[in-house]
Amino acid sequence: MEGIAMALTDEDFELLGSLRGMRVFATTLQEIVNDPSRDLDSFEDKIKEALDAQIAARDSKVIEKLVKAAKLPNALAALERFEAHSNRGITPDRIERLATCDWITYGRDLTIVGATGTGKSFLAQGLAVAACRHKLTARYFRLADLADEFDATADAAYERKALLEELTKPAVLVIDDFLATDVSAFALAQVFNLLVKREHSSTVIVSQHEPEYWYSVFSENAIADAVLSRLANNGSKLTLIGEDMRTRDDFQEERGTLSKQLKQRQRSKR
Incomplete structure (x- = not known):
């Protein structure tokens, strides 16, 4: 005599969903079981779909x-939203290769240069995403x-060492607005120390100025030489050209949305 099949009940799905890390699995499986059009699907297919969802x-x-x-x-920056074509200084193929993150896996650096509004900061953040x-x-x-x-650690060697160690850890570090404003010689020296410590990790430098300009900013040409050598020998450079992306309607709308979200979060904290 064949055994009677036992159907899963709502209580069973509730119990499964209460298990740690199984809520989405249970919800997806329940949706599949309750869908008559899925009755002929194999048991393995149903479980696999629920597992993939989890x-x-x-x-x-x-x-x-x-x-x-x-x-x-x-945080909404994404490479797929960056308009890449040859007259902007970067092709879709290059974007696709950057999106694989192989360059990060191998600890390669990247310098992004471009005028204000060409999208270099957006691109750098898209790479981080x-x-x-x-x-x-x-x-x-x-x-x-x-x-x-x-600068806050100028008289605190231990804190400075801890900060350098912390910034060495990320697989990719983006330094935006590089040399866009005046900073102390001490801070620049620490940035160089940071680049040295990140020898096997990726750093993205974003600047309005070509690397040759950096010689006029660093107090010692030796430091500029070392920074340029570090970036040139361990990475590549992108020079972006084109329209000011900040004037585009979609980006203006996005900034408005982000501003509203920030205000809502601030109100919710009060």
């Missing part, structure tokens, strides 16, 4: 956490803010 949800949380830790001004999607750690700084961090 893994996707887990990965999404990991990526969200990594993006938050990167402290990007625009791409790294997070590959479950690699990222961190973003404007040089002026990074310099302030170093």
Whole structure:
């Protein structure tokens, strides 16, 4: 006599969903079981779809956490939203290759140069987001803010060492607005020390100025030579050209949305 098949009940799905890390799996499986059009699907297909949904949800949380830790001004920056074509100084093929993050895996550096509004900061942040999607750690700084961090440790060697160690850890470090404003010679020296310590990790330098200009800023040409050599021998350079992206309607709308979200979060904290 054949046994009677036992159907899963709502209580069973509730119990499964209560298990740690199984909520999405249970919800997806329940949706499949309750869908008559899926009755002829194999048991393996149903379980595989529910498992894929659970893994996707887990990965999404990991990526969200990594993006938050990167402290990007625009967490919505993404390489697929960057308009790449040859007359902008970068091709779609180059974007696709950068999106693989192989250059980060091998610890290669990247210098992005361009006039104000050409999208260099957006591109750099998109690269950081791409790294997070590959479950690699990222961190973003404007040089002026990074310099302030170093200046605050001028009389505290232990804290300075700890800061350097912390900034050595991310798989990719973005330093934006490089030499856009005056910073102390001490801070610049620490940035050089940081680049040296990140010899086997990727650093993205974003600047309005070509590297040759840096000689006029560094107090010692030896430091400029060392920085240029470090970036030239261990990476590549992109020079962006084209229209001011900040004048585009879609980006203006996005900034408005981000501003509203920030205000809502601030009100919710009160």
